[in-house]
Amino acid sequence: MSDELQLPTPVRVFVSFVALLRINGFAVAPEQTTAFLAAIELLGPRSLETIRQAGLATLAPPPERRATYDRLFELHFLGSEAIDQAGAEDEEVVRLQEEGRGEDETLLADEANESGLVAARAEALVERRFAPGATGDALRRLAREAPARLPRRRGHRRMRARRGPWADLRRTLRESVRSDGEVLRLGRLKRRTRPRKVLLLIDVSGSMKGRTDDNMKLAHAVVHAAPNVEVFTFGTRLTRVSRALRLKRREQALSAAAHLVSDWDGGTRIGDALQAFLAVPRFGGYARSAAVVILSDGLERGDPSALRDAVARLSRRAWRLSWLTPLASGPGFQPQTEALIAIRRFVDDLASGETTAAIVSHVLSLGQRKAA
Amino acid sequence: MTVRGNIVGIDSPEALERALRTAYYLADEGLATAAYLGLALGKPLLLEGAPGVGKTEAAKAIAAVLGRRLIRLQCYEGIDASAALYEWNYPRQMLAIRQAGEESIDIYGETFLIERPMLAALRAPDSTVLLIDEIDRADQEFEAFLLEFLSDFQISIPERGTVRAAERPVVVLTSNRTRDLHEALRRRCVYHWIDYPTAEREARIVMMRASSVAESTARAVVAAVGKLRREPLSKAPGIAEAVDWAEAATLLHARGARWPDAFKRSIGVALKDEEDLTFISGRLDALIAEAAA
Secondary structure: OOOHHHOOHHHHHHHHHHHHHHHOOOOOOHHHHHHHHHHHHHHOOOOHHHHHHHHHHHHOOOHHHHHHHHHHHHHHHHOHHHHHHOOHHHHHHHHHHHHHHHOOOEEOOOOOOOOOOOOOOOOOOEOOOOOOOOOOHHHHHHHHHHHHHOOEEEEEEEEEEOOOOEEOHHHHHHHHHHOOOOOOOOOEEEEEEEEOOEEEEEEOOHHHHHHHHHHHHHHHHHHHHOOOEEEEEEOOOEEEOHHHHOOOOHHHHHHHHHHHOOEOOOOOOHHHHHHHHHHOHHHHHHHOOOEEEEEOOOOOOOOHHHHHHHHHHHHHHOOEEEEEEOOOOOOOOOOOOHHHHHHHHHOOEEEEOOOHHHHHHHHHHHHHOOOO | OOOOOOEOOEOOHHHHHHHHHHOOOOOOHHHHHHHHHHHHHOOOEEEEEOOOOOHHHHHHHHHHHHOOEEEEEEOOOOOOHHHHOEEEOHHHHHHHHHHHOOOOOOOOOHHHEEEOHHHHHHHOOOOEEEEEEOHHHOOHHHHHHHHHHHHHOEEEEOOOEEEEOOOOOEEEEEEOOOOOOOHHHHHHOEEEEEOOOOHHHHHHHHHHHOOOOOHHHHHHHHHHHHHHHHOOOOOOOOHHHHHHHHHHHHHHHHOOOOHHHHHHHOHHHOOOOHHHHHHHHOOHHHHHHHHHO
16 A cells, blocks of 8 residues: 555445544544454455454444444445434534534534424523622632642652652662661652642533632632643533633633633533533543532433433543532432432532532542542 | 464454353354454454453453463552562562672562563463453553553563563453543554343353253343343343352252242342342342243
């Protein structure tokens, strides 16, 4: 294959199948394509089923997207009979991918349902101004205590320590020179720790109106208290506001964020927003082994099963997933809404997000908690 | 990429499937294809699936078929390079320094090196199968570290230089999917998602694995287990549980228990969670009767 433009026809069919998968949001690396072709050559032209199996093994579609893979396979190799069966779900995924590519900071959640099943979820695109308020005690406490109390992860490097699992041979030998080669004290090493990533997902829909101002101020404080924080807002859309919040002065940062977000106080489609978040690899990576905190009341207008799937995927990626709702007040809180009940078993903490103080306490307590 | 179409006489997925059957492992077509491709293309085989579908067993069976020793690296939270690769035997080094006195000695010699699973597999690639079990339990950092190993099959020991495998070792990774693995890791592997087997296949597995279970018992157990898996239980019974249940019920029956009762009394080997047992207890009778019918 010296000249890429003149691939032999049989090969082109397989390469174009890979291209089709990529368009539909499957992450396939070039080496996987090579392995796919090698596998087909190895197994010989026996049946379509063999090719399908070879694709499954080498292109590695995630199990929850197996159905989509099968449909695309039929579409590509069996022709157009299968088109009718390709459901609405695929189209949404494609749409999200296309939209995610064009825009850098904002990602449109899907609007496919808008005219159809749930017509009431009209988007309300509004700009917001933040009232300059006094800094709360809670935020001061956050800034003061965050460096010591936010969660940390074990790093790969080692540092000297009073006690630890490894002997520090270098230090021990160097010190033994002073005492004529006699080892008097065995130096030890332990793993260095690093700050863990924190991901904040803030619900800015109408039902959270009372909390939105404070939550954004809180997000600003968290961004400045820890080195590795990402913040997204969602309502009917998903918006990354981390960069805006990195501005040091709070008023400036909040007004910059206010311009980015266009769905203040509108409807809520949490499931779609989280799906959109996970569908973009660059965004989804922020959740990997991070402490994920979602500030939302869980009043979902969309499909609860979409929400459940998204939260399940998120919880598999996250180190710990906390859902803080203003509806929860007190430790004996039992979720009432359908959405909250559905996601309950995937969430590590379901706690109160009623006041800034409560949220700050929870965030600061994350460091003491273990991964679930 | 070096392709070897024929490995110890196995030249197709079907041949591998037959060979696995002699090692008491029933592989479906997908698994046989993926495992064959992994061997032939020299890529690691990544097996994912719910707990108890036979991921680790598959690795053992592959090792048995190839006639190689299985080296198992069990992952856990906090596992690091020294547990996976190699470690220096510090006490011995210290002693050697003391004994040498004025002479100079090499304290980074072979005798001071403690081999851990990955180094052991790398040094004897033609006689071992490396199983990296439950990779989803390890930290992200360990996963990133594995990437280097799995693409180049080499380990650098700063004091001694780089150890490179003479040929590509056979590596099997398993994951219970308690968290998503990194794309880069999946990309380097041949991938297979092991699903729960069909009732027909599972009944054959139960009869193959259990010592003296009648076919009707096997079918009844498999039907009941299939029903249990559809319930929202916190820990659904795997294939191993099905085998145990069939054996336990057969044993109780041989000791004089009546049939549906034998199933019911031995439920403890299939469901091992108090909440699950309470949840199902009301409907257990109906469920077993239905399955046995």
